[in-house]
Amino acid sequence: MPYLFIRLLPWLVGVAGFAAAEWTWRHPNDYPWALVGVLAAYAASAITLGWKRLSTRDLSAKMLTPAVTFVALALASLLAEQPGERLALTLLLAIVPGYALELLFLLAHQPTRYPVNGLSRLNLALVPLAAFCFAVGLVGMQIFIQLPKWITLGAFTGVGALLSFLTEHPSVERAVRVRWTAFGALLGLQVGMLAIVLPVGLEVIGALAAIAFAWPLRARRYGYEPKPPRSLAVAESAGAMVLFLAILLVSRWG
Secondary structure: OOHHHHHHHHHHHHHHHHHHHHHHHHOHHHOOHHHHHHHHHHHHHHHHHHOOOOOHHHHHHHHHHHHHHHHHHHHHHHHOOOHHHHHHHHHHHHHHHHHHHHHHHHHHHOHHHOOOOHHHHHHHHHHHHHHHHHHHHHHHHHHHOOOOHHHHHHHHHHHHHHHHHHOOOOOOOHHHHHHHHHHHHHHHHHHHHHHHHOOOOHHHHHHHHHHHHHHHHHHHHHHOOOOOOHHHHHHHHHHHHHHHHHHHHHOOOO
């Protein structure tokens, strides 16, 4: 396959994501087919870039989190009405798949230029974004189209388990991975219950979900070498707790 085509794949998918988002805003009745097409292009591009260079397991572990995040962004786009919201989602729908594929290209074809643990770091960074968008989309549908609460709870549980599973350290034993996946499912269930009962705005629910999902997965990193300094762990934990409580205290209820 021509090298130029391989090299341009991340950019082509990024442009396709931008175009699909713009098409969706202009033709809402066609939702979500344009975005589904981009997701399919992302999957095909990931397979093409990693073909015979990465194992199926390794490729899936590295590239599924951006796909999950893309689905979350597509879900959140259902509730985007303001120009600023649509602009942000349009950019993210282009950047997330494009940047993930760019890192995959470097890993598979130019490893000397690949940043150390680039895709793993990206996947962890995408967790709060995916959690925010899933929370906004799921709770928004529950409010506006009367989505049954059990679907919301089930979706949060599945998202928690999936994000925890996909971002686990690649060297861990299977038993540890299973425990963390179960923890992620339980965390997702609790976040879903919190999202249902709290009388706050969608953006507040999204922010709380982002913190609730991201901090435990970040704290999991402290168990692997090289371990971050203890002072950093304490500072991050305290900061996450303060931010979570501050959002609850200053948000408008009712």
